Amino acid sequence: MTDTPAMAAPAIQAPDLTRTKNLDQWICWWSIPVFYNLFGIVFVYLARLMPPPSPGLTTDQIIHFIRSNATHLQIAIVTLSLSLGLASLSSGIIVVQMRRMKGAGPALAYAYLAALAVAALPGCLFCGLMFALAAFRPDRDPALVVLLYDMGLLSFVGSLGCFIVQYMVFAIAIFLDEREIFPKWLGYMSIWGVVTELLAIPIWIFRSGPYAWNGLISFYLGTIIFVVWEFCLVVSLYKAIKTQPSQEVLA
Amino acid sequence: MANTTNPGLRACTQGISIPGDTAHLPGDSSIWVFVIGEMVTFSCYFAAYLFDHRQLHDVFLQSQGYLSPNLGALNTLVLLTSSLFVALSVHATRAGDSGVAARFVGLGGACGAGFACIKGVEWHSELAKGFTLGTNKFFMHYYMLTGVHLFHVLLGLVFLGIMWRELSGPGSPRVRLVETGATYWHMVDFLWIIIFPLLYLLR
Numbered sequence: 001m002t003d004t005p006a007m008a009a010p011a012i013q014a015p016d017l018t019r020t021k022n023l024d025q026w027i028c029w030w031s032i033p034v035f036y037n038l039f040g041i042v043f044v045y046l047a048r049l050m051p052p053p054s055p056g057l058t059t060d061q062i063i064h065f066i067r068s069n070a071t072h073l074q075i076a077i078v079t080l081s082l083s084l085g086l087a088s089l090s091s092g093i094i095v096v097q098m099r100r101m102k103g104a105g106p107a108l109a110y111a112y113l114a115a116l117a118v119a120a121l122p123g124c125l126f127c128g129l130m131f132a133l134a135a136f137r138p139d140r141d142p143a144l145v146v147l148l149y150d151m152g153l154l155s156f157v158g159s160l161g162c163f164i165v166q167y168m169v170f171a172i173a174i175f176l177d178e179r180e181i182f183p184k185w186l187g188y189m190s191i192w193g194v195v196t197e198l199l200a201i202p203i204w205i206f207r208s209g210p211y212a213w214n215g216l217i218s219f220y221l222g223t224i225i226f227v228v229w230e231f232c233l234v235v236s237l238y239k240a241i242k243t244q245p246s247q248e249v250l251a
Numbered sequence: 252m253a254n255t256t257n258p259g260l261r262a263c264t265q266g267i268s269i270p271g272d273t274a275h276l277p278g279d280s281s282i283w284v285f286v287i288g289e290m291v292t293f294s295c296y297f298a299a300y301l302f303d304h305r306q307l308h309d310v311f312l313q314s315q316g317y318l319s320p321n322l323g324a325l326n327t328l329v330l331l332t333s334s335l336f337v338a339l340s341v342h343a344t345r346a347g348d349s350g351v352a353a354r355f356v357g358l359g360g361a362c363g364a365g366f367a368c369i370k371g372v373e374w375h376s377e378l379a380k381g382f383t384l385g386t387n388k389f390f391m392h393y394y395m396l397t398g399v400h401l402f403h404v405l406l407g408l409v410f411l412g413i414m415w416r417e418l419s420g421p422g423s424p425r426v427r428l429v430e431t432g433a434t435y436w437h438m439v440d441f442l443w444i445i446i447f448p449l450l451y452l453l454r
Contacts, residue, residue, distance in 0.1 A: 188285035191406070192292065198399060205385040210299035211395065221295050 021246030028089040035086040046076035055207040070135040077132035101177035108173040115166040122159030127152040157213040167193035196222035278431035314389035323451040333362030334440040353418035360411040
């Protein structure tokens with residue numbers, strides 16, 4: 001007998017159908033770079049929403065911005081509507097990983113999922129939709145184009161508040177977790193996320209300065225923190241899936 | 252060899268890490284990532300404030316006249332006292348006296364709640380005078396800086412609550428947890444010490 005400890009495992013074992021452990025999570029994980037590349041193309045290159053045009057543009061400038069950009073805006077909304085669903089794949093992994101936590105029950109994981117679903121519409125889809133609406137009829141009343149322009153950008157930057165609950169439940173779950181599925185510093189970074197959402201409040205009032213929708217604090221600081229947070233989240237998810245045993249039973 | 256026997260010098264080097272010494276960064280190391288990040292983001296708010304202060308000097312001076320430096324100074328005193336209680340609580344925790352430590356955290360939390368109440372009174376009186384977030388650039392910065400800081404105070408009260416629960420529970424409390432909470436609370440205090448002169452005193 002050459003019994004090694006590894007072979008002392010249960011004699012009858014279900015056949016392992018997938019050669020790669022946690023294959024479902026890896027499929028979801030690889031959708032993240034795909035989604036954010038599309039996100040970047042849509043918002044930075046096509047719709048030119050990042051960095052956002054100024055809230056102080058005149059009516060003529062807004063009309064010019066929309067009409068000279070019409071084709072790009074239409075490609076943007078088509079790409080966005082086809083790919084927005086990809087954002088939910090990363091939530092799939094986050095929920096699985098949050099349910100592995102010890103000391104934080106699954107309620108927070110479901111709350112995270114629902115909070116993100118609520119926030120993704122005003123934070124992602126509405127702005128592309130409004131800009132595409134403005135571009136749909138080239139002869140549309142200029143006053144209505146200005147309205148759509150404001151609606152698009154105010155929902156894009158102003159809706160950030162909708163993400164507060166998502167950040168908060170994620171931070172609470174990380175702090176409660178005794179298994180350290182995610183590093184504690186990711187929890188603290190999520191609190192920065194909450195703070196940056198608060199900083200978007202004054203964009204409803206100001207059309208210039210650091211707290212306008214294209215301002216140093218409301219836009220740039222918030223965006224930098226979001227990008228850093230997202231990057232750290234993706235790396236942490238990679239490590240969490242990598243170290244997760246394939247036969248683990250979730251609570 | 253005289254170095255090791257000189258009590259004055261030994262006292263001077265007590266805060267410095269020496270190989271073999273048990274000196275450590277207080278609290279969980281993650282909290283320091285957070286503290287440094289907060290310093291960077293708050294520096295951005297301060298830079299934006301100072302930029303506007305230079306551009307609109309007259310507006311800022313005039314608007315500043317409507318703030319109450321007395322309430323601001325009172326709040327500084329309240330928050331400093333609160334930090335003192337929390338520091339005493341850390342000392343008591345390290346000495347193994349959880350009962351005393353829990354009481355100090357309670358006192359610190361009461362001062363923190365007092366700070367929030369005074370801030371509420373101050374905001375109410377500014378709003379009653381008709382000064383809102385949209386009045387001008389000065390009040391925009393005033394409400395945003397004090398508001399974001401107040402959010403940190405409220406979050407700090409949650410941290411203090413967790414510390415209190417740890418200290419009053421059965422068994423020996425985790426010193427690291429108490430130190431982590433205290434580190435956060437001192438950061439909140441430190442930020443206010445910058446915000447107070449910027450908003451109320453800077454001419």
